[in-house]
Amino acid sequence: MSGSGADRDWSAFSSTTALEGVLRQAHYERFTGRLAAPGSVGVEICLVDGLVTAILTPAAPGPDSVLLRSGRVSQVEWSRAVDTAGEHGRLDETLVSRSLVHGGELDVVRISALFDAMFAVCLDAPEDWEAQPPESGIEPPLPLVPGIPPALLLTEADRRSTTLSRRWGSPAQLARTRPHVTAKATQAGTSAIERHREILLCANGRRTPRDIAFVLGRGVYAVMTDLGRLENRGMVQIKEQAAPATLPSVAPRRIEAASQATTVLPEHAVPEQLPRRVQQTAARAEGMTPYQGFDRTRAGDYPPS
Amino acid sequence: MSDLAASISRVLDGEGILASMLVDATTSLVYGFAGEGALLPDPDESTELVQLLVESLHEAGGNGELESLIVTTSQCHYLTHVVPRHRGDDLLLVTVADRARTNLALADRAMAVQAGSVLA
Numbered sequence: 001m002s003g004s005g006a007d008r009d010w011s012a013f014s015s016t017t018a019l020e021g022v023l024r025q026a027h028y029e030r031f032t033g034r035l036a037a038p039g040s041v042g043v044e045i046c047l048v049d050g051l052v053t054a055i056l057t058p059a060a061p062g063p064d065s066v067l068l069r070s071g072r073v074s075q076v077e078w079s080r081a082v083d084t085a086g087e088h089g090r091l092d093e094t095l096v097s098r099s100l101v102h103g104g105e106l107d108v109v110r111i112s113a114l115f116d117a118m119f120a121v122c123l124d125a126p127e128d129w130e131a132q133p134p135e136s137g138i139e140p141p142l143p144l145v146p147g148i149p150p151a152l153l154l155t156e157a158d159r160r161s162t163t164l165s166r167r168w169g170s171p172a173q174l175a176r177t178r179p180h181v182t183a184k185a186t187q188a189g190t191s192a193i194e195r196h197r198e199i200l201l202c203a204n205g206r207r208t209p210r211d212i213a214f215v216l217g218r219g220v221y222a223v224m225t226d227l228g229r230l231e232n233r234g235m236v237q238i239k240e241q242a243a244p245a246t247l248p249s250v251a252p253r254r255i256e257a258a259s260q261a262t263t264v265l266p267e268h269a270v271p272e273q274l275p276r277r278v279q280q281t282a283a284r285a286e287g288m289t290p291y292q293g294f295d296r297t298r299a300g301d302y303p304p305s
Numbered sequence: 306m307s308d309l310a311a312s313i314s315r316v317l318d319g320e321g322i323l324a325s326m327l328v329d330a331t332t333s334l335v336y337g338f339a340g341e342g343a344l345l346p347d348p349d350e351s352t353e354l355v356q357l358l359v360e361s362l363h364e365a366g367g368n369g370e371l372e373s374l375i376v377t378t379s380q381c382h383y384l385t386h387v388v389p390r391h392r393g394d395d396l397l398l399v400t401v402a403d404r405a406r407t408n409l410a411l412a413d414r415a416m417a418v419q420a421g422s423v424l425a
Contacts, residue, residue: 070392103308104424108336108396111309115334156334163333163349193363195331195394222331222394229356 019125023150026050026131033134037126044132045121046140051147054140055117059124060220061213063106063113063142069217072109073100092142110144116219118153119160120210123172160221168228168238175220177238179227180205185235192235199226203236312423314339319415321407322400323381327423330355330387330395344401346383351399355385375413382409386420398423 022035023045030050037043046054056062067073073081077100085094092110096103164171181200184190192200202212209227213220230236309327316325317340324340326348333348359371376383381401388396398420402412 066393072392102425104312105390105393107307107309108424109393111336112329112332112334115332160332191363193359217392218394219332222329225331229360 017122017125018127018129019122020154022129023052023154027150031131034132034137035129036132036137037129039128040124040126043121043126044137046134046143047150048134048143048145048147050150052114052118052150052153053143053145053147055114055121056138056140057117057121059210060117060120061113061217062117062140063110065214066109066113066217066219067095067101069214071217072105106142107144110142111148112219114144114148115153115156116221119157120175120220122154122157122161123175164221164224164228168231171224174224174227174238175209178205178208179203179231179236179238182235182237184233185230190235192230192233196226196230196235199223199230200235203227203230309424310337310339312425313337316398316400316416316419316423319400319402319412319419321403321405321412323403325398325400327388328352328397328399330397332394336396340401344381345399346401348399351385351397355387355395355397373413373417375409377404377409380404382407382412384413384416386416388420388423390424396424 025031026035026047027050032048032050033046035045035047042056042058044056045052046056054062061069064078068075068078073095077098081091081094081098081100084098085091092106095101096106101109161171164174168174181203185192185200198216199212202215207215209223210220212218212227213223216223227236227238231238313325313327313336316322322340324338324342324344326338326342326345327336328334328348328351329336330352333352335348338345355371355374358374362371371387373387374385376385381404384400384402386398386400388398390396398416400412400416400419402409
């Protein structure tokens with residue numbers, strides 16, 4: 001990372017939020033513990049000596065999700081590594097010593113996940129934060145030690161937000177959309193690079209960029225920028241999430257013919273129109289909440305006495 | 306020093322290499338840099354250029370993956386190598402070499418080797 005957070009001008013941020021203020025104070029006081037947002041389930045920022053080592057949020061895949069969902073580490077190998085590391089062992093060292101992932105690759109995954117999580121949190125940053133002792137809550141699986149100065153994380157989040165705003169409009173709106181592939185993406189002769197093909201296979205009109213990120217084991221911001229590129233090429237339509245209807249539709253169901261097999265999407269990827277099943281699945285997906293049931297205990301107000 | 310920081314610093318061992326950085330080709334996040342940082346190109350511009358090249362090559366029907374990109378000026382060589390990864394978004398190893406002290410072909414070969422080992 002370039003530069004040091006200690007000598008940053010904190011007032012230079014384009015917006016001042018409660019999160020920035022809390023992190024600035026935590027960095028100044030070399031706070032060790034957790035900053036939790038009582039109003040946002042599952043959002044916790046873990047700090048050691050004022051440096052951010054991990055961010056737990058359902059809004060972005062953590063390093064464990066990235067390693068598992070991308071196929072770098074299999075579930076079986078992960079479970080064995082967790083067992084070997086034990087409750088208080090170093091999972092990162094175990095993963096490297098078992099040659100499941102290189103040390104440099106693990107650093108990249110952890111750093112990128114940390115920056116991505118901060119960006120995701122900043123998209124809808126809670127106003128209220130409270131300090132908790134380090135041992136409260138669940139242990140982050142792969143903390144980055146030493147951590148990253150909060151100023152660097154916030155500056156990068158600001159840059160990402162600015163980049164998206166300049167190219168495609170409001171990042172917060174983009175995060176709420178449920179993109180779907182267009183007819184152009186299914187035309188013969190249209191091609192896309194492998195990374196974009198994977199996104200096209202996931203963009204079914206029901207998944208948000210965050211959902212796609214979890215499916216592919218990629219960062220939310222990376223998925224959003226790729227969606228923007230695909231939209232610019234007319235291969236994806238990004239639309240606002242429709243408001244839920246107050247009354248069930250009485251329109252007759254219409255089964256449209258499946259599109260022809262294409263260059264971009266393989267034949268099996270063309271979704272069959274099953275309205276009833278699709279609606280039920282979508283309803284279940286809406287009801288799911290990551291980290292549901294997570295037991296939160298308040299341990300005191302910030303700053304710690 | 307982390308494994309990653311040590312790997313990036315090792316790049317400077319090459320003859321005439323003035324600076325290097327490891328940058329995410331999708332997000333433009335700089336994972337680390339070594340040497341004279343002021344000489345390094347803007348990460349956003351570097352990644353945007355690579356993205357455009359990758360997509361343009363693909364649309365033109367080019368097979369294979371982009372490996373490297375070389376830009377020369379009267380003072381420096383800018384060498385950008387795609388870091389080979391089994392999974393994950395592309396990473397770019399961007400190096401700046403002093404033109405007066407560097408054989409371009411040898412530097413390109415050396416940086417290709419470094420790109421292959423920077424995550425190991």
